[in-house]
Amino acid sequence: MRKSILFCSLIASQSLVSCTYVLNNLPGVYKIDVQQGNIIEQSQLDQLKPGMTKKQVQFILGTPMLDNVFHKNRWDYIYINQPSGQDKTQQQFSIFFNNDKVVGLKGDLKPSINTSPKVAKETTVEIPKRDLDKTMWEKISTGFGLLDSEAPIKSSKPDPKPASTTDNLPL
Numbered sequence: 001m002r003k004s005i006l007f008c009s010l011i012a013s014q015s016l017v018s019c020t021y022v023l024n025n026l027p028g029v030y031k032i033d034v035q036q037g038n039i040i041e042q043s044q045l046d047q048l049k050p051g052m053t054k055k056q057v058q059f060i061l062g063t064p065m066l067d068n069v070f071h072k073n074r075w076d077y078i079y080i081n082q083p084s085g086q087d088k089t090q091q092q093f094s095i096f097f098n099n100d101k102v103v104g105l106k107g108d109l110k111p112s113i114n115t116s117p118k119v120a121k122e123t124t125v126e127i128p129k130r131d132l133d134k135t136m137w138e139k140i141s142t143g144f145g146l147l148d149s150e151a152p153i154k155s156s157k158p159d160p161k162p163a164s165t166t167d168n169l170p171l
Helices: 002-024 042-046 054-061 136-143
Strands: 034-037 074-082 089-098 101-107
Antiparallel strands (some): 034 074, 074 089
8 A cells, every 4th residue: 555655656746747847848839038137238347437426337237136225335236048948047246335436346247357448439410401481281282282382382480570550550
């Protein structure tokens, strides 16, 4: 009797484990990429300098993922990525402050040693002049032939000089 209970429990546990394996590895089932936390790139880390304020750090890296009540002078940035059901990878980065100024960095990511200022690439874009003589309705009406394109256009703008009441009185 005891051997049969042991055998049944062994079979039941194996079936549960195999069901989990089968369900996790079904062919043709799409699994989404799961990304959580703050995505921090090397270019962002290279902008961090000792003595920066909390607002400057928040502008560069964003709001920290963890707000620890016990460590107000430490901000933790965590990023977790699990692409298509594969093993997850985790990156952690902490910034330490003293009197609201950066005093230290710790974690999986490190700023570059040789940071040189990057030159911004500027481009000039010429904007064409707009035709402000006609309103949108006048352009549409002219396009459909409702208005004559050669006819003088009545301006919807008020006259710069208002008519006075003494101009129209008979003498």
